[in-house]
């Protein structure tokens with residue numbers, strides 16, 4: 066197998082809880098996924114990134130693992146997993162596991178032991194510290210609100226949790242922990258999985274001094290955990306001990322990593338990971354001072370988005386590889402965020418965004434429902450939310466900005482926007498479950514659903530299918546050199562890709578109106594239109610949300 070096969074691949078992310086429920090308990094499961102393999106094969110994707118399916122008490126929907134080698138009871142059994150894996154492979158689809166090893170669940174046997182006593186053999190698997198002046202060891206805030214430390218009466222010490230209380234951080238400086246992780250990963254590789262997505266892997270190495278970070282103005286500080294002192298040493302070790310032994314696809318989720326540091330994680334000679342997920346392009350506008358972290362961020366404008374994406378395209382052009390995404394289980398829906406989810410423009414703008422992303426250099430990731438143009442949840446009351454980040458943030462926001470405003474923030478940016486059930490058809494609960502779904506279905510499922518999309522040749526689904534096919538057929542889409550055009554245009558995101566004598570002109574209009582194509586671009590538009598969301602294209606102007614790709618020779 067070609068070592069770099071993942072450079073030609075398109076990945077599809079499944080959030081199993083919300084994908085398809087086979088047994089009617091309202092929760093998606095592995096059998097549900099197995100039953101949809103044909104649909105995925107029709108879309109044409111190469112790899113499934115499976116959000117965590119391991120045993121978990123679900124404080125964070127599986128990102129809190131209590132047993133890495135067992136399947137979550139609600140999702141099925143190991144037999145169901147094997148069946149799903151075999152089915153995927155029979156369609157030529159690979160499976161990428163989500164590895165969450167910055168932390169475990171507090172119900173993992175390591176932590177149950179660790180908290181028993183200071184001299185327990187597992188004590189040092191986690192990060193324990195004495196109180197400082199009767200308070201937490203430092204002022205770090207958890208990513209899910211409140212202190213990043215929890216006091217444990219039994220031994221009179223605090224343990225670190227960068228996320229929820231039920232997600233204690235592992236101590237990666239302990240060699241035993243690293244060995245356990247490599248052993249577990251090897252076990253999955255031997256089972257035949259094809260890759261790993263590493264959860265918050267940039268955070269695993271903590272500075273032993275645990276220095277306070279930037280002040281937040283609410284009594285807490287940020288943490289300084291990204292790019293810690295040993296992170297590259299540990300990833301190289303993991304690569305040597307596990308990753309290099311199998312033809313895997315690997316991607317590290319890397320909050321706090323900039324485009325230069327990205328090369329350390331994923332450069333050609335870094336011997337760490339194939340690529341990383343960065344977050345600069347899905348953070349809010351830089352022209353806004355937030356008081357409440359992500360909640361009161363201002364949406365990014367197209368020029369800001371273009372600037373960040375271009376920076377990453379250029380920085381990783383030769384010695385590196387980008388992962389391309391607009392959506393995942395932690396982000397609001399891209400059509401609601403960067404496009405236009407009104408009835409008039411939803412389909413057009415979803416296709417435009419897809420074009421803008423999929424014609425770039427890198428490995429594209431599609432999040433379940435993105436290929437249908439699924440929209441934000443539109444929840445209007447707190448009772449509808451399930452996400453621990455959202456629920457934990459609510460009290461402080463309610464006090465600070467009031468209930469109405471808090472709900473407005475959540476409607477715009479809560480993770481639950483991505484977690485409403487996959488919309489399969491127009492029947493009750495969108496065909497996701499015959500029971501009561503664990504989170505409400507978006508009421509727009511009657512029109513936005515897979516069945517309707519499959520029956521409509523102009524659907525977002527078939528557009529994604531075509532984008533994937535083009536990537537598989539045209540080396541220029543994989544390897545072409547990226548160059549930005551019309552760098553200061555307020556509405557058009559335009560770039561070229563060049564390979565040999567071939568050039569792609571990718572033009573995307575982010576405005577709900579007609580826009581003239583700049584004079585220095587329009588004369589270049591010759592040859593054939595490879596793909597567009599309109600049936601007719603002119604070389605003079607772009608229609609509302611028009612996307613067009615010209616292939617010239």
Ligand code: GLC
Pocket residue numbers: 125128129165228264265318394395
């Ligand atoms: C990652 C996951 C997110 C999870 C967090 C803690 O950011 O994508 O869903 O809550 O890590 O594991």
Ligand code: CA
Pocket residue numbers: 086087088089090091092093094139
């Ligand atoms: Ca189920």
